Amino acid sequence: MERIEHRACFGGWQDVYRHRSEVLGCDMTVGVYFPPQAAESPCPVLYWLSGLTCTEQNFITKAGAQRYAAEHGIILVAPDTSPRGEGVADADGYDLGKGAGFYLNATREPWAKHYRMYDYIVEELPAWVEADPAASDARAISGHSMGGHGALAIALKNPGRYRSVSAFSPIVAPSQVPWGQKAFAAYLGEDREAWTQYDTVELVKAAREKLPLLVDQGDADEFLDSQLRPQLLQAACEAAGHPLTLRLQPGYDHSYYFIASFIGEHIAHHARALKG
Template structure:
């Protein structure tokens, strides 16, 4: 592990690390915020998954989450959104390839060699983070847009692993929207049955754990009707009796101005669950 940034922040430390990922076959960077409480004993961990085009910097520099993490004593872990490096496959456009890992394990060439973000987030990254004596194995997960998709899917597929889950502007039904159809066709192939394992709207129908889902969505989001369509997850959750709180926020768009406006409420939501 190589620490490449170390900055005092709200009584704690905002660090960035570079490490070799055996799962992804490349070097990865990850932001880790240690609240002041981490100096005195293990703290619970919130994993944040960012969206298309992002890396570890977007959340740690724009969301303002460290203030609330310091208040509640929560470690924040914000990894990059895809494998990186000259050997990693890429594509033209922002919605496939580097910066667009979609938090799945690719099965199709040339993507399968490196694009295994699901295993990285679920297994490899927590094994590293939680080996630090300041981190406990009590976890929550959240994210934005593509990362909101990842957070919902990972929580739904891993009952008992996370105390809470939330999302901002998530891609809730990737099998039914252009972003997801493009990515899934490339990474997973044309068999739509294989897509269901990474689609929150499909997973919620038979989820073995009724972990409550918290979603904030701006009604001024430019991607709302074409790419996000939260009503699809809302209908599936209602049919399955799965608890879902969908909060439509008047006037807000898809940006980090929206995330920064409500990240405090999400941290408080996770803090309550992490203390339970």
């Protein structure tokens, strides 16, 4: 484990680490914000999953989340969005390959060798983070777009593991939209039954834990009708009796300006669950 950035921030420290991932078979970078409270006692952890094309840098430099994490005493963990490096499979375009891991375990070649982001996020990364004395065993998860898909699906697939979950502009039904269909076909093959294990709308139908979902979506999002379609999640939650707070925010688009505008409310939402 190598710390490659260490910057004072709101009384705490914004670090970036490089480490070898055995699950992914490559080196990975991850941003970790330690609030000032972490110097005195263990703090709960909020995992943030970023969207297509992003690295750990997008969230830690654009969201302004450290201010709120410092107020509430929460560690923020922001990993990269895919395996990277020499020998890692890639593709033309921004929505498949590097920067587009979709937080699943690929089963098809050439992707299966490295693209196991689900296991990385659920098992390997927390095992390292939560071994630090600064971290408690209370965890939450959130994300944006592709990362919103990842956060919701991972929380629903792992009942009892996360105390809260939220998402900005998530891809709620990847099996039904072009981004998800392209990625799932490449990573998982053409058997659509295999896709359902990573599709939030499908997972809600049989969820064993009624973990409340908080979703913010801008109504001026350029991907709203073609890729995101939050109404599908709303309908699935209503049919299953699953608690959902879906907030359509007027005038906001898909950018980090949107995330920065509401990240404080999301961190407060997680703080209530993590410390309740």
